[in-house]
Amino acid sequence: MNKKAIVFLLVFAMVIVACGDTTEEAAVEVTEEEHDHEGESTLEQVQERGFLKCGVSTGATGFTEVGDDGSYSGFDVDYCYAVAAAVFGDYSKVEFKQLTAAERFTALSAGEIDVLIRNTTWTQSRDTELGNDFGPTTYFDGQQLMGRVSDGLSSSSTLADIDGLRVCTNAGTTTEKNITEGAGLVGATIELVTVEAFSEAIDKFIAGECDIVTTDGSGLVGRRAVNDALNDWAIFPQSPISKEPLGPTYRSNDSQWADIINWVVYATIIADEYGVTRANIDSFDYDAAPEMGRLFGKNDGELQTKMGLSADAYYNVVKQIGNYDEIFSRNLNPLGLYREGGANARWTEGGLVYAPPAR
Numbered sequence: 001m002n003k004k005a006i007v008f009l010l011v012f013a014m015v016i017v018a019c020g021d022t023t024e025e026a027a028v029e030v031t032e033e034e035h036d037h038e039g040e041s042t043l044e045q046v047q048e049r050g051f052l053k054c055g056v057s058t059g060a061t062g063f064t065e066v067g068d069d070g071s072y073s074g075f076d077v078d079y080c081y082a083v084a085a086a087v088f089g090d091y092s093k094v095e096f097k098q099l100t101a102a103e104r105f106t107a108l109s110a111g112e113i114d115v116l117i118r119n120t121t122w123t124q125s126r127d128t129e130l131g132n133d134f135g136p137t138t139y140f141d142g143q144q145l146m147g148r149v150s151d152g153l154s155s156s157s158t159l160a161d162i163d164g165l166r167v168c169t170n171a172g173t174t175t176e177k178n179i180t181e182g183a184g185l186v187g188a189t190i191e192l193v194t195v196e197a198f199s200e201a202i203d204k205f206i207a208g209e210c211d212i213v214t215t216d217g218s219g220l221v222g223r224r225a226v227n228d229a230l231n232d233w234a235i236f237p238q239s240p241i242s243k244e245p246l247g248p249t250y251r252s253n254d255s256q257w258a259d260i261i262n263w264v265v266y267a268t269i270i271a272d273e274y275g276v277t278r279a280n281i282d283s284f285d286y287d288a289a290p291e292m293g294r295l296f297g298k299n300d301g302e303l304q305t306k307m308g309l310s311a312d313a314y315y316n317v318v319k320q321i322g323n324y325d326e327i328f329s330r331n332l333n334p335l336g337l338y339r340e341g342g343a344n345a346r347w348t349e350g351g352l353v354y355a356p357p358a359r
């Protein structure tokens with residue numbers, strides 16, 4: 001139910017009084033009609049506001065990058081754009097909020113953002129204790145470590161090899177918990193140094209204040225690529241020390257909003273399964289692929305309007321942002337991250353990227 005409330009705000013303004021040169025402070029009473037969002041769904045709030053508020057990281061190569069002109073790009077950023085395309089038919093209707101790992105869940109529960117798409121791992125405690133629900137995994141990751149080749153580390157190093165070393169990572173992550181537990185299990189004693197943003201951990205690593213940095217494998221590959229350190233920095237162990245399923249996160253008990261976000265991801269995956277791309281989306285034969293037609297609002301049986309969206313909501317996602325493979329390849333292939341042979345491959349090709357049927 002929409003509820004309008006009249007609120008009176010006392011605004012203290014500095015008023016230059018026209019007598020002599022005295023300056024007086026006057027209290028001006030302003031009446032402002034303010035909208036009370038109580039009882040409104042997340043979708044209604046977002047639609048009424050006219051743009052999506054999407055929480056992203058402070059910087060993760062290939063996932064969240066901010067250009068010199070202030071423009072955002074990356075795999076996570078593209079999923080923010082995709083949600084805006086679904087809700088508004090216009091991907092650009094997004095306001096990004098950069099969040100450190102430690103502040104992300106508070107920002108979400110406080111309503112500062114509508115969805116969090118920020119290298120965020122789905123875990124049991126985040127799901128059950130922190131008031132979050134998780135959407136489909138968009139990137140199956142795992143934690144690894146990075147050290148200097150000049151220190152004798154290589155891609156075949158193991159967790160036991162970090163005994164006695166200083167290990168840097170960012171606070172509020174699964175990373176810090178996994179490394180503490182993992183090192184303990186192999187009997188390695190480490191000095192764990194936690195910083196706010198992961199870029200600070202890299203700065204310390206470069207400055208020699210840390211021997212090791214650790215985070216999701218994708219984050220290490222990205223940082224190594226931008227620092228042109230392929231031959232100098234070794235990523236290990238070959239088999240990650242944890243599972244880090246990364247994907248969109250939203251507030252608990254918000255079923256309609258959850259459906260919308262989930263099907264944004266599924267739409268990109270299903271489009272990839274059918275080979276529908278930004279380039280061929282308008283020449284594709286939807287009569288021959290009724291599932292694709294339903295999902296894009298081209299045939300009978302579309303279900304988007306049942307979710308409060310327009311029938312062509314997911315058509316707009318793929319038309320404007322691309323299918324899963326396009327999003328992955330454009331952002332992550334340049335860093336040396338590929339789907340083939342890994343968990344992010346299509347389920348038909350031995351991977352885990354799978355979507356339920358659109359019917």
Ligand SMILES: N[C@@H](CCC(=O)N[C@@H](CS)C(=O)NCC(=O)O)C(=O)O
Nearest residue numbers: 057058101120121173174197198219
């Ligand atoms: N997936 C882990 C780690 C997330 C994380 O903070 N990853 C780093 C490295 S990719 C990152 O996003 N850094 C950017 C930042 O610190 O804002 C989690 O959910 O706790």
